[in-house]
Amino acid sequence: MTFFEIIGKMIDTVLFGGLEIGYTGLSLDYIVNGIYFGYLIYYIAFCMLTASFYFMVSRIKKKKEWKD
């Protein structure tokens, strides 16, 4: 039980401490939403980059197969 107690206390300390200091007067779901939509564009950029990387790798592999 100590493990979960310690983790719970840590979350309490950081969550409420961080909320009081950094985001006074804002609720947690407001912050989560802010990050969810605020960083979304970077996430989409990351997704597109990774997808294009996989696409390029698969094309190179296919070309090699044709040559072989």
Added chain:
Amino acid sequence: MEGLIFKFLCGILYVIGLCFGWNYREASVYICIYLWPALCVLSTLPITVGLIHRIVANKSRWLSVFALPFAWFYTTCYITFSVLIYTYYTDGIYHNNPFDMCMNDLQQIARECNTTYEHVNIVIYVYLFALIWLVNGILAYIAKPYHKRWNILVEKICRRKR
């Protein structure tokens, strides 16, 4: 035993600090407060990479498209907690001394949970870190489209059904 593990970890921190020219306090602040949450955030990214690979390789594509926002929400939760950790330990009363602030908090947690400071340290920086990486590793493995062993098992099951 816990004291020994704690001293060993402190030694590792000290050695890492020596490599970069930091003292022990600086090394523990950079690694335990700044790097630890960042590594946890990074460990969630392979899940997304696996899902994108599924979409590109057309392996349960629509399920992966549906799962992507949830994967992003999972990463968002980690980012939120990291941002809170950073704001808490850099804008506090001990403005220039996050090390003392963190130590006070850990001692407070130890007092409230009736354990030692070393035990709290090991639970947070070893057990929790291992648990997060294990859970994210399993999720990333599930998200990955091609599993050799897993596919062999699935094929065997399909053959039996036929």
